[in-house]
Amino acid sequence: AQTVTQSQPExxxxxxxxxxxxxxxxxxxxxxxxxxxKQPPSRQMILVIRQEAYKQQxxxxxxxxxxxxxxxxxxxxxxxxxxxxxxxxYFCASYGGATNKLIFGTGTLLAVQP
Amino acid sequence: xxxxYQTPRYLVIGTGKKITLECSQTMGHDKMYWYQxxxxxxxxxxxxxxxxxxxxxxxxxxESTVSRIRTEHFPLTLESAxxxxxxxxxxxxxxxGQGAGETQYFGPGTxxxxx
Numbered sequence: 001a002q003t004v005t006q007s008q009p010e011x012x013x014x015x016x017x018x019x020x021x022x023x024x025x026x027x028x029x030x031x032x033x034x035x036x037x038k039q040p041p042s043r044q045m046i047l048v049i050r051q052e053a054y055k056q057q058x059x060x061x062x063x064x065x066x067x068x069x070x071x072x073x074x075x076x077x078x079x080x081x082x083x084x085x086x087x088x089x090y091f092c093a094s095y096g097g098a099t100n101k102l103i104f105g106t107g108t109l110l111a112v113q114p
Numbered sequence: 115x116x117x118x119y120q121t122p123r124y125l126v127i128g129t130g131k132k133i134t135l136e137c138s139q140t141m142g143h144d145k146m147y148w149y150q151x152x153x154x155x156x157x158x159x160x161x162x163x164x165x166x167x168x169x170x171x172x173x174x175x176x177e178s179t180v181s182r183i184r185t186e187h188f189p190l191t192l193e194s195a196x197x198x199x200x201x202x203x204x205x206x207x208x209x210x211g212q213g214a215g216e217t218q219y220f221g222p223g224t225x226x227x228x229x
């Protein structure tokens with residue numbers, strides 16, 4: 001079975017600073033993908049970044065990057081130069097080719113202080 | 115933003131009423147999903163579909179039903195709403211055939227309150 005764990009229910013960061021959101025996962029599959037989704041208050045859930053498990057290189061998308069530690073089953077999200085618009089609930093998720101389902105963590109609520 | 119739409123965005127309804135939550139996407143995606151999300155909590159898959167005339171139950175037991183008569187449309191129906199159905203319902207879609215790397219695109223959600 002797949003599980004995704006986010007141990008930080010809430011985080012706070014000062015504007016322009018860097019913050020790291022933690023995520024660990026467990027899966028028995030060899031072929032899987034990992035995602036970070038962002039859900040702003042009362043707004044649409046959108047994809048932030050995605051990582052193919054077979055790739056060793058960490059994914060990067062502008063100010064967002066991941067630290068993918070496959071052996072440790074860790075998939076953290078780093079947000080650099082935080083902006084007020086980054087304030088949202090962030091969900092880590094995993095998708096396995098055998099189960100064909102996206103499994104979500106419980107989310108981390110990120111506050112950005114001006 | 116992804117081209118996936120949900121109506122209504124908000125719905126307050128009395129116990130026992132029949133309701134249908136609409137979801138449409140214009141991306142031509144084969145796979146569609148319904149998730150249930152309580153405030154500040156994770157998403158739970160309640161239904162999904164691989165294409166027209168395909169519907170499957172998800173991991174979370176739900177008294178709702180779905181249909182997929184057209185590729186772009188995936189409505190969810192509650193025959194008799196109860197207060198326990200109060201939640202947010204998110205619709206999503208993805209392209210079939212991307213293997214394990216499919217990215218799901220989400221609609222804005224429907225917030226349902228059953229009195």
